[in-house]
Amino acid sequence: MRVIGIEGTAWCASAAVYETEDPSVRTDDETVTIESEAYAPESGGIHPREAAEHMREAVPEVVGRALDHADGPIDAVAFSRGPGLGPCLRIVGTAARALAQRLDVPLVGVNHMVAHLEIGRHRSGFEEPVCLNASGANAHVLAYHNGRYRVLGETMDTGVGNALDKFTRHVGWSHPGGPKVEEHAKDGEYVDLPYVVKGMDFSFSGIMSAAKQAYDAGTPVEDVCFALQENVFAMLTEVAERALALTDRDELVLGGGVGQNARLREMLREMCEARGADFYAPEPRFLRDNAGMIAVLGAKMYDAGDTLAIEESAVDSNYRPDEVAVTWREETNSLARSEVEAGATIRGAEAAVSIGPERVTKRRVPKEYRHPDLDERLRRDRTVLEARLTSEARRYGVPTPVVFDVDVRERTLELQHVGDADLRDDLTESRVRDVARHLATIHEEGFVHGDPTTRNVRVGPDRTFLIDFGLGYYTDDAEDYAMDLHILTQSLRGTAADPDLLLAAMEAEYREHGDPAVLDQLREIEGRGRYQ
Numbered sequence: 140m141r142v143i144g145i146e147g148t149a150w151c152a153s154a155a156v157y158e159t160e161d162p163s164v165r166t167d168d169e170t171v172t173i174e175s176e177a178y179a180p181e182s183g184g185i186h187p188r189e190a191a192e193h194m195r196e197a198v199p200e201v202v203g204r205a206l207d208h209a210d211g212p213i214d215a216v217a218f219s220r221g222p223g224l225g226p227c228l229r230i231v232g233t234a235a236r237a238l239a240q241r242l243d244v245p246l247v248g249v250n251h252m253v254a255h256l257e258i259g260r261h262r263s264g265f266e267e268p269v270c271l272n273a274s275g276a277n278a279h280v281l282a283y284h285n286g287r288y289r290v291l292g293e294t295m296d297t298g299v300g301n302a303l304d305k306f307t308r309h310v311g312w313s314h315p316g317g318p319k320v321e322e323h324a325k326d327g328e329y330v331d332l333p334y335v336v337k338g339m340d341f342s343f344s345g346i347m348s349a350a351k352q353a354y355d356a357g358t359p360v361e362d363v364c365f366a367l368q369e370n371v372f373a374m375l376t377e378v379a380e381r382a383l384a385l386t387d388r389d390e391l392v393l394g395g396g397v398g399q400n401a402r403l404r405e406m407l408r409e410m411c412e413a414r415g416a417d418f419y420a421p422e423p424r425f426l427r428d429n430a431g432m433i434a435v436l437g438a439k440m441y442d443a444g445d446t447l448a449i450e451e452s453a454v455d456s457n458y459r460p461d462e463v464a465v466t467w468r469e470e471t472n473s474l475a476r477s478e479v480e481a482g483a484t485i486r487g488a489e490a491a492v493s494i495g496p497e498r499v500t501k502r503r504v505p506k507e508y509r510h511p512d513l514d515e516r517l518r519r520d521r522t523v524l525e526a527r528l529t530s531e532a533r534r535y536g537v538p539t540p541v542v543f544d545v546d547v548r549e550r551t552l553e554l555q556h557v558g559d560a561d562l563r564d565d566l567t568e569s570r571v572r573d574v575a576r577h578l579a580t581i582h583e584e585g586f587v588h589g590d591p592t593t594r595n596v597r598v599g600p601d602r603t604f605l606i607d608f609g610l611g612y613y614t615d616d617a618e619d620y621a622m623d624l625h626i627l628t629q630s631l632r633g634t635a636a637d638p639d640l641l642l643a644a645m646e647a648e649y650r651e652h653g654d655p656a657v658l659d660q661l662r663e664i665e666g667r668g669r670y671q
């Protein structure tokens with residue numbers, strides 16, 4: 140089989156020919172030949188119109204060069220259908236349709252984000268990996284389940300590469316900024332910057348403004364670059380680890396242009412090593428935007444009969460990875476074994492927990508992948524906050540474990556063992572109401588839980604306990620309160636067979652006991668990105 144792929148979602152005009160006996164597995168004699176032309180803006184970031192102009196000129200050239208490498212007839216034309224810049228996508232779409240018609244072969248529409256992660260799965264031969272996409276306009280953690288890639292966690296604001304690029308633009312460096320951050324970080328020392336993980340999601344806007352401010356205030360740019368890498372990549376690594384723990388999987392693949400960064404790969408490798416998981420990152424030519432990944436996934440789709448009629452081949456600049464009906468993979472049913480198999484043991488992502496009949500001892504273990512200063516700070520702060528917020532919530536009438544002992548130096552808490560089961564395993568409408576009421580209470584007092592999933596609620600015969608306040612913090616921002624409700628909502632959706640009644644109960648109870656403006660903010664969050 141011989142498939143040509145065409146890529147041009149933003150900066151890279153690229154065409155590639157993939158030749159293989161069998162596109163379902165990586166074989167020794169398969170070849171992927173890539174021809175690319177990069178667009179580099181004279182100043183500032185990527186200008187959509189200039190980028191489109193680049194595509195208009197460069198796509199025919201790279202397609203011509205790629206076809207020269209083909210040893211025989213082409214079986215299908217695959218193209219990046221989205222997401223990306225509309226004007227660029229339209230040019231790529233037009234070129235792909237024209238080529239498919241000229242060669243009289245089928246057309247395959249590939250999702251660029253899914254291509255970023257499938258190339259890693261293909262090259263590694265992993266069966267069921269968790270996938271971290273660290274690219275310019277995106278950042279998410281995904282895992283396949285039941286016909287789709289599910290987004291387990293993602294950025295609440297910009298993509299990771301774009302965040303770095305914005306900082307370097309502020310400093311006056313040319314686009315793309317990511318490689319320059321990596322270069323300058325080599326001479327840097329650690330300085331404190333924000334670190335924001337909310338449930339399984341993360342946000343870059345706070346850390347980026349703090350980085351700009353630090354630079355403006357005279358902190359050496361090398362130090363800012365170093366700390367930016369340490370914090371931003373530790374956030375991605377932490378969420379990737381949480382996703383591995385949640386889904387009980389032991390393979391991780393990396394995709395996207397930021398994956399070229401050696402420090403990010405090092406952190407992910409160390410995290411995986413520490414938990415006995417396998418890690419794979421493809422070589423750089425498959426990480427940054429390239430048509431090789433489009434050709435490889437295109438061939439898998441073509442093999443599965445997943446082709447597009449010309450009249451239905453419109454591009455989609457907001458094409459989300461979880462919209463793609465996955466036709467080229469075998470059915471499995473193992474996204475979250477923890478969701479499916481009640482009572483499975485979970486390898487915690489953060490703490491070593493020993494559970495006795497009366498007491499639970501929880502120790503936050505060091506994470507080798509994190510910079511020691513950041514690691515110290517996170518483990519200390521989370522231990523202190525968990526103890527403080529657990530006790531404070533109790534004072535306001537929310538059932539939580541009694542904190543018997545806090546050893547900040549050892550990052551260890553000794554807590555009362557509460558409840559008979561996790562809410563996940565014994566989910567009722569009245570308990571969901573309890574949780575909503577408890578959240579309204581703590582929000583009223585000015586703090587959030589930070590991770591109120593159905594696994595962080597324990598249920599007993601007559602009480603519903605909130606546990607695990609380690610990601611909690613004080614805040615008076617309605618957005619933060621709404622994030623608590625959002626995390627609960629996502630978790631109920633992932634746990635319950637028929638979540639609608641439970642969600643309605645949650646809202647009704649929160650409306651009665653909390654601030655209705657928070658529910659408006661929840662709607663606003665749900666209107667963004669994947670929650671639509």
Ligand SMILES: C[C@@H](O)[C@H](NC(=O)OP(=O)(O)OC[C@H]1O[C@@H](n2cnc3c(N)ncnc32)[C@H](O)[C@@H]1O)C(=O)O
Binds near residue numbers: 255275304395
């Ligand atoms: C939608 C699509 O157009 C977009 N693709 C994209 O943004 O190009 P990609 O090649 O995946 O990633 C480019 C980003 O990757 C960053 N980057 C490149 N080398 C880097 C390095 N060594 N360290 C950190 N970032 C790096 C660049 O600064 C830039 O932000 C996407 O996948 O989100």
Ligand SMILES: [Fe+2]
Binds near residue numbers: 251275396428
């Ligand atoms: Fe990309």
